[in-house]
Amino acid sequence: MASETRWKSTVFYGLDHRSETKYFGVRDSQRYIRLYDKKQERKDNEDEEMEAADLGRLEFELKRA
Numbered sequence: 001m002a003s004e005t006r007w008k009s010t011v012f013y014g015l016d017h018r019s020e021t022k023y024f025g026v027r028d029s030q031r032y033i034r035l036y037d038k039k040q041e042r043k044d045n046e047d048e049e050m051e052a053a054d055l056g057r058l059e060f061e062l063k064r065a
Helices: 038-046
Strands: 009-013 019-024 031-037 056-062
Touching (some): 038 056
Antiparallel strands (some): 009 019, 031 056
16 A cells, blocks of 8 residues: 655745746655746746746656666
């Protein structure tokens, strides 16, 4: 019988009140998921405007015990 575990989730919102980054789990756990607005990240870090309407990135961190 598998046990159900709850995942901690954290959401960061931009100035326009839209979610920009979502985290599921905690960084030190065996599983960690990160979903963010890649278009906004490129604009913030590279000062680069992209023509794509929406561009997101989904990252998984899976670790062994």
